Amino acid sequence: xxxxxxxxxxxxxxxxxxxxxxxxxxxxxxxxxxxxxxxxxxxxxxxxxxxxxxxxxxxxxxxxxxxxxxxxxxxxxxxxxxxxxxxxxxxxxxxxxxxxxxxxxxxxxxxxxxxxxxxxxxxxxxxxxxxxxxxxxxxxxxxxxxxxxxxxxxxxxxxxxxxxxxxxxxxxxxxxxxxxxxxxxxxxxxxxxxxxxxxxxxxxxxxxxxxxxxxxxxxxxxxxxxxxxxxxxxxxxxxxxxxxxxxxxxxxxxxxxxxxxxxxxxxxxxxxxxxxxxxxxxxxxxxxxxxxxxxxxxxxxxxxxxxxxxxxxxxxxxxxxxxxxxxxxxxxxxxxxxxxx
Amino acid sequence: xxxxxxxxxxxxxxxxxxxxxxxxxxxxxxxxxxxxxxxxxxxxxxxxxxxxxxxxxxxxxxxxxxxxxxxxxxxxxxxxxxxxxxxxxxxxxxxxxxxxxxxxxxxxxxxxxxxxxxxxxxxxxxxxxxxxxxxxxxxxxxxxxxxxxxxxxxxxxxx
Numbered sequence: 001x002x003x004x005x006x007x008x009x010x011x012x013x014x015x016x017x018x019x020x021x022x023x024x025x026x027x028x029x030x031x032x033x034x035x036x037x038x039x040x041x042x043x044x045x046x047x048x049x050x051x052x053x054x055x056x057x058x059x060x061x062x063x064x065x066x067x068x069x070x071x072x073x074x075x076x077x078x079x080x081x082x083x084x085x086x087x088x089x090x091x092x093x094x095x096x097x098x099x100x101x102x103x104x105x106x107x108x109x110x111x112x113x114x115x116x117x118x119x120x121x122x123x124x125x126x127x128x129x130x131x132x133x134x135x136x137x138x139x140x141x142x143x144x145x146x147x148x149x150x151x152x153x154x155x156x157x158x159x160x161x162x163x164x165x166x167x168x169x170x171x172x173x174x175x176x177x178x179x180x181x182x183x184x185x186x187x188x189x190x191x192x193x194x195x196x197x198x199x200x201x202x203x204x205x206x207x208x209x210x211x212x213x214x215x216x217x218x219x220x221x222x223x224x225x226x227x228x229x230x231x232x233x234x235x236x237x238x239x240x241x242x243x244x245x246x247x248x249x250x251x252x253x254x255x256x257x258x259x260x261x262x263x264x265x266x267x268x269x270x271x272x273x274x275x276x277x278x279x280x281x282x283x284x285x286x287x288x289x290x291x292x293x294x295x296x297x298x299x300x301x302x303x304x305x306x307x308x309x310x311x312x313x314x315x316x317x318x319x320x321x322x323x324x325x326x327x328x329x330x331x332x333x334x335x336x337x338x339x340x341x
Numbered sequence: 342x343x344x345x346x347x348x349x350x351x352x353x354x355x356x357x358x359x360x361x362x363x364x365x366x367x368x369x370x371x372x373x374x375x376x377x378x379x380x381x382x383x384x385x386x387x388x389x390x391x392x393x394x395x396x397x398x399x400x401x402x403x404x405x406x407x408x409x410x411x412x413x414x415x416x417x418x419x420x421x422x423x424x425x426x427x428x429x430x431x432x433x434x435x436x437x438x439x440x441x442x443x444x445x446x447x448x449x450x451x452x453x454x455x456x457x458x459x460x461x462x463x464x465x466x467x468x469x470x471x472x473x474x475x476x477x478x479x480x481x482x483x484x485x486x487x488x489x490x491x492x493x494x495x496x497x498x499x500x
Contacts, residue, residue, distance in 0.1 A: 100421075104469065126421055126428045129439040140421065147425035148469040181429030186451040192464055193426040200425075200466050208429050255430030255438040 003027065003324075012118055012173075020157060020203065021175035023120025024092040024324060025064040029204065029233045034289060034317050035296030037094060037206065037235060038308050039066040040086075042076035051077065051085045057305055059325035061312045064092040064121060066206070066298070070101055072254065073133025080110050080117075087118030089326045094177060094206075095119045098127030103143035104152065108162055111153060115172030123177040123206060124149040128255055147200045150178055154201030178202040180234075182219035183212060183258035191222035194232070204233040206298040209250075211241075211259045213287050220291050229293030236288045239300040240307055241277040244268035278307055278314075285315040346399045346418070347444065353413040353453035353460075356397070360409065367480060368487050379485050386478035404474030404482065410462040411446075412453020417470075419446045424467040427451075 003024075005014050012022035019026050028035045038058050043050035055065055067082035083093040095114050097107060111122060126146045130138045144152065152163055153176045160171045178197045182190050194205065210216050216236065223229050241247040241259070244267040251259045263280065270276035285297050297317065301308050312318060322328070349356060367374075374382055387402065394400030394415075398408060401417035407424065408415060416424050420439035427447035430438030435448040454460035474482070 126423060128430065129420060131439050142421045142423075144469045145421070145423045145425050146428075147466055151466065179429060184427070184429055184431040185433065185435045185445070186427065186431070186448045189426060189447070189451045196425060196464060196466055255432075256428075258433065 012120065015173060019175075021120040021173050023064070023175055025094065025121050025204075026175040028063045028323075029295055033321065034319075035063045035233070035235060036061065036299065036312055036317060036323070037064045037066055037296065038062045038299040038301070038305070039068060040082065041302070041305060042068055042079070042082050044076055046077070048085050051082050052089065054305065055086055055089075055091055056327070058308055059327055060322050061309045061318070062299075063296075063323045064094050066094040066096055066123065069096040069098040069125070069127070070133075071096075071128065073100065073128045073130045073135070073138075075133075075135065080114050083114055083119045084117040090324075091326065092121070092324075093119055094121040094123050096123045096125055097149060098125045099142050099144045099146060099149055100127030100130065100140055103141055104163055107144065107149065108152060108156065111156060111172055111174070112168070115174060120173065121175045121177055121204075122153055123179065124153060124202075125179050132253070132255060146178060147196060150176055150197060150200040150202055175203055176201050177204045177206060179207070180205045181208040181256050183208055183210070183215055184256045187219075190219060191226055191228070194223060194228055195226055198228055198232050202232055204235060204295075206235045207237045209237045209239055209257050209259075209300065210284060210288065211263050213284070215258070216288065217291060220293050224293050233295040234293060235296040235298045236291075236294055237298045237300055238281055238284050238288065239302065240274075240281040240304050240311065241267060242304065243273040243277070247277075274304075278304075278311055281311050282314045285311070285317060289315075289317055342396070342399065343443070345397060346415070347449065349397045350412060350414050350449045350453040351456075354456045354458065356413050357409060357457045357459065364480075364483060367484050371484050371488050371491075374481075374484055375488055379481060379488075382481060383478060386481040387476060390478045390480055402476050403470055404477035404479055405471060406479035407467055409457075409459065410465060410467065412450040412455070412457060412460065412463060414446045414449035414453050416446055416450070418443075422470065423447065424470065426463075 003013060015022050025035060040054050058065060065086060067079040069079040079095045083095045086093045124146045130136050130140045153174055155161055156168060157171050157174050160168045180194050244264050247259050247264045247267055250257050267273045267276055288294055288297060299308050391402055398415040399418050400415055403417050421428055427445055431445045431448060435445055437443045437445045454463040
């Protein structure tokens with residue numbers, strides 16, 4: 001997919017009227033296309049090539065790449081670092097910002113720095129508790145919460161001020177995102193909480209992993225009743241499960257992930273669980289796509305990042321559209337072995 | 342105490358009615374408090390507030406009380422100190438992600454808010470905690486704000 005006003009990679013797109021960011025993701029969503037985003041695994045390394053190699057496997061299949069910010073309370077390369085590297089190559093990035101590790105002073109500085117490096121999207125998160133990580137003795141900060149973080153980002157962008165009131169000489173042009181989890185209690189509160197996030201400035205949301213379509217449908221029904229699907233772009237989280245054992249582990253150890261027994265039984269009964277997990281993911285994407293008010297999917301293929309391309313391909317959601325990537329004009333890489341047909 | 346805190350949520354409506362009356366009484370006494378001097382009242386007020394709210398809500402004395410907007414479930418008991426609703430990590434049984442033996446304070450808040458007359462205030466976006474108010478009396482702050490409004494000055498000048 002090419003925009004007429006395509007700049008040199010690494011430089012930002014012009015901001016269209018009614019848009020708040022120079023980013024490709026906002027353009028794709030506002031154009032009414034079904035967007036695809038994916039999560040990159042930030043390396044435990046200081047080598048920029050580790051980031052580029054991990055991004056490259058998404059080439060041509062995703063509209064933006066999420067850089068996680070210490071997900072699961074584990075330390076990896078920072079989201080500011082990953083995003084800064086990726087934007088140099090022209091990739092569209094979604095910088096995740098968690099409230100767990102930094103206070104408002106640090107976060108506002110990061111937002112400015114990232115925007116200066118070409119980051120066009122931020123995802124405002126509360127963050128997992130330190131107890132799930134490998135350094136549970138760490139100090140949990142949680143100075144802001146995701147809601148006040150959203151407000152802070154919109155304040156900086158729209159009013160050109162820091163929280164203190166101090167003026168910015170140039171504002172960060174950002175598309176503000178948030179997370180949503182339709183699959184955790186209190187279920188009746190969840191759509192209302194999304195409304196709150198919209199009020200605080202959320203322009204797009206990415207949800208927790210969806211493995212339960214009826215539950216998502218019930219949530220989306222409420223979201224439509226509140227008219228929220230017309231105020232915020234909703235990208236539903238999906239991902240392949242490697243095996244029944246892995247699924248049980250995720251259910252027990254990753255906060256907020258709901259996996260119905262039926263899904264685990266299906267994986268347990270499969271001859272090739274990994275293949276079955278990917279097929280299930282493709283099916284979920286196709287079902288999610290049919291739900292009114294859903295604007296895209298967010299693929300979190302933890303430790304199966306190489307499967308993202310084939311899953312998106314098999315789901316058919318891109319409809320011949322090839323999202324921009326920095327290597328589109330060079331010879332294609334040797335084809336990755338396809339498992340899902 | 343956890344059991345008392347849960348009791349308070351179950352009786353959110355009664356506590357709401359009581360607090361509204363209490364607040365009216367405090368505001369009615371505002372001229373008296375102003376004469377004594379708010380600065381002089383700060384410590385006894387904070388002490389008294391800590392005893393009462395500590396017992397009823399496990400109050401952490403953040404100094405900017407939002408109990409009437411959170412179903413009488415104190416959000417400062419949330420290990421992530423969330424002031425605007427539950428995080429995505431709430432367990433299927435409604436327990437806290439961080440402390441599995443504690444009910445999520447926002448699951449409680451939602452239930453408490455359903456019982457309250459002004460429960461819809463749970464939908465308002467709340468500002469982040471102001472650490473400089475930690476340990477100060479929220480009640481006296483309400484009175485001071487009222488005083489400032491009456492005298493048309495900032496709360497800090499209302500001494």
